[in-house]
Amino acid sequence: MTQPVVDLESLGRVHFIGIGGVGMSAVARIMVARGVTVSGSDAKDLPVMRDLESAGARIAVGYAASNVGDAQTVVAGSAIRADNPELEAARAAGLPVLHRSEALATTMGQDRVVTVAGTHGKSTTTSMIAVLLKEAGLDPSFAIGANVPSLGVNAANGTSDIFVAEADESDGSFLNYRPLLAVVTNVEADHLDYYGTAEAVFASFDKFAALLPTDGALFACADDDGARALAERTRAAGSTRVLTYGTADDADIHLHDDGPGAVWLSVAGERHRLELQVPGRHNALNAAAAVGVAVELGVAPEAAVAALGKFTGASRRFEFKGQGRGVRVYDDYAHHPTEVRAALSAARSVAGDSKVHVLFQPHLFSRTREFAQEFAEALSEADTALVLDIYPAREDPIPGVTSTLITERLRTGRLVAGGQEALDAVLAAAGDGDVVLTVGAGDVTAYGPRIVELLGG
Structure with a gap:
């Protein structure tokens, strides 16, 4: 992966190949809101494309070299094949072609960035954080790999300087971000078609944690062996603060699982009852991470826990x-x-x-x-x-x-x-x-x- 462009204005007019995808449409939506001239195409006419068109993007259904038009930068989705006519036209014209993550990183600008990574639970945890912060009045920008009913969309340009994003490790692209705070829900061997070995997966998460600044923080799940090991290695490196969450006795943000309907969370020295509309122990863990991030950003613990009661889930997540x-x-x-x-x-x-x-x-x-x-x-x-x-x-x-x-x-x-x-x-x-x-x-x-x-x- 290349380093993302820092200045959003330097992208000029941006064309998205595969703009109807949930991840691509999220970036396009925020770019339009932040004043970028956006065009895009996809093989099918999807509802989100009409939303983007209404917001000011130029949309085409079907792929053709002419769709690239006067674009100065092209963003290509990971599913786009090398022989796509628009991708071929962009390369022939010498236009910079960005991965979705690079485009998103550029869109973040100088915001305080919160990224959520992990083999599982990224979309749900990112959604929880976005809903929680919005309910608490912080109005973050966010980009999520799933539609979120309680937010109404999968991405939005907020009024605060906080940007919450899902960070996908499947192709190593999560290394393009520069987060202030990062959550790692779990680390397991997956996407071996890209990484080859489990060791390479673990090494990529080490690189991800190393992106955090000294005044930032890593939130890692203490109940997951891979995330716990990452926390221990990151803490030993001493490059950023590390906070763990989970039911483990030594977790900094401690989840007390007292049976069905009785989940309590200890954070910042206070114990609060956690009432969620989404079932499953994994969602209680995701909620613990969300509360930890919110408290780090200045939200009172009781307000953070109460706000999570408004979360009704993300699309295709139970x-x-x-x-x-x-x-x-x-x-x-x-x-x-x-x-x-x-x-x-x-x-x-x-x-x-x-x-x-x-x-x-x-x-x-x-x-x-x-x-x-x-x-x-x-x-x-x-x-x-x-x-x-x-x-x-x-x-x-x-x-x-x-x-x-x-x-x-x-x-x-x-x-x-x-x-x-x-x-x-x-x-x-x-x-x-x-x-x-x-x-x-x-x-x-x-x-x-x-x-x-x-x-x-």
Whole structure:
């Protein structure tokens, strides 16, 4: 990755290739609000593109070299292929081509930046921080990799000098930011298609923590082995302050889990009851991180805890889709075994004594190959596990790698074809009081509304 341009004005007119993506649209939205002339294109006509057009961006549907127009800088999404005609035109014209993270880093300017990194929980924790600060009257700018119902958008240009952003480690691009405060929710081996080894993943987080200034702070989850190890290494380096959060006895921001509906948080020497609208222990941990950041930015602890009660979740993060015949349907973006386990834990807490049925779509051939056993173990937490074919996303097929690598290891569950077969299987399994969970980073999300419809919801 190259170093981001410091001066936003130096970008001139900016064209976004793939502007409809949730991450790309977030950067474009803030650039428009900060006075940049923005144009963009995408293969499909998505609702967010109409929003951007209304805000002043020039939007085109479909890719063509002419869309680049008079742009002086081009931003290309990570899903854009090298032979995209607009990308080829930009390179032929000698225009600077920025990664989304580089464009976002430039947009941040001289703001006090809060970044949230980690293998899991980034979007939810970033959303919590943004909602909390907004409720507390600080009105931050924010850029999140998911739409947030309680905010109404995935990005906004705030009136304060605080900028909250999700920092994606999947391709190393989180090293382009210069945060004042950083949260690391967890560190696990993932995205090995990019990093190659687990050691390379851990090393990248060390570099991320090293970006923090001496007057900044790292907030690391004490309950996660990878994040705890990162905290210890960063503390030993002495380059920035380190604060831990979690249920561990030595956590600086201590979460007291006293059972369902009774979660308390000790921060800045005070103990407060934490009442969340989102279920799951992982969300209580995310909330602890959000409160810690808010207190660091000057929010009173009691105000921070109270503000989190307004958080209703992020899109595709255990998102309630509806119900029918007494069956509740949720959708979750989980695409790593740890995330799947957390989503199923949340579903189990909601279901109580009833059953949990999961429709899971593996994401990427490489991830399926690396974590087939772990996925099977996580999915076995459900009463019924139905597994779809792999969603390839950016990858070409790998010989011998299919969803059967997971299903052959399941204690209870099976492979189902997409479409009506999957719907029939879910409907046959689910009974009154049960919870259905659609899980994965691909198009499995489309099944939730259809299931609700067929249930008569």
